[in-house]
Amino acid sequence: MPLNIGLIIGLIGLVYLYKNQFKKAKIFLTLSIIWIATISYTPFSNLLISPLESQYSTLNKIPQEIQYILLLGGDRENRGWEALRLYNKIENAKIITSGYAGRGTIPEAIKTANILYDLGIPKEDVIVHSSPKDTREEALKIKQILGKERFILITSAYHMPRSLAVFRKEGLNPIIAPTDFKIKESDKIISTPSASGLQKTEQAWHEYLGLMFFKLRGYI
Numbered sequence: 001m002p003l004n005i006g007l008i009i010g011l012i013g014l015v016y017l018y019k020n021q022f023k024k025a026k027i028f029l030t031l032s033i034i035w036i037a038t039i040s041y042t043p044f045s046n047l048l049i050s051p052l053e054s055q056y057s058t059l060n061k062i063p064q065e066i067q068y069i070l071l072l073g074g075d076r077e078n079r080g081w082e083a084l085r086l087y088n089k090i091e092n093a094k095i096i097t098s099g100y101a102g103r104g105t106i107p108e109a110i111k112t113a114n115i116l117y118d119l120g121i122p123k124e125d126v127i128v129h130s131s132p133k134d135t136r137e138e139a140l141k142i143k144q145i146l147g148k149e150r151f152i153l154i155t156s157a158y159h160m161p162r163s164l165a166v167f168r169k170e171g172l173n174p175i176i177a178p179t180d181f182k183i184k185e186s187d188k189i190i191s192t193p194s195a196s197g198l199q200k201t202e203q204a205w206h207e208y209l210g211l212m213f214f215k216l217r218g219y220i
Contacts, residue, residue, distance in 0.1 A: 006036040007036075010029060045198070046182075046183050046187060082179035094126070156180040165211075165220035
């Protein structure tokens, strides 16, 4: 990931510094600082993530006869609100939560479902998918249940291009509902490096790597 690259460059600089090879140390330490500052700079991170999340807009006009809403991943703070918004607009809607446990003990799909229950959504309106580990496994799971039936796909806007490509590759018919847009109107060209800028860079970097990997594997 980008931050690790910057830290490795800096580490190399420190090695040269302790070896009293000051010229090389200055070069690598300077490159490290410039690299980390650049990837943490909001205009740079926006430049990276914009091609991903600017392809689609928020779902405002909901097609008729839609029942299922797939909430992809365990992001309850951002994507979850979009699921709630659409659930309250669709009669007899069902929310499908997804996300495995990862390094934890409780799958993200179950954590999300529990929050939905606490918010008053009946248990019979929530379907939990806690076994799929990535987007392709989720597509295969949905294919078993819904086949070619249309459903709403909710995920972060920057993740939507890869998700949509995977689902369509499997012959599914999702209606896209991107959310969690990272580029904000308040972002300014003149700004200082920040943690939020670094996070956006790493999210974009991860997504580009994911697209490349999925293409190589024939998933999209």
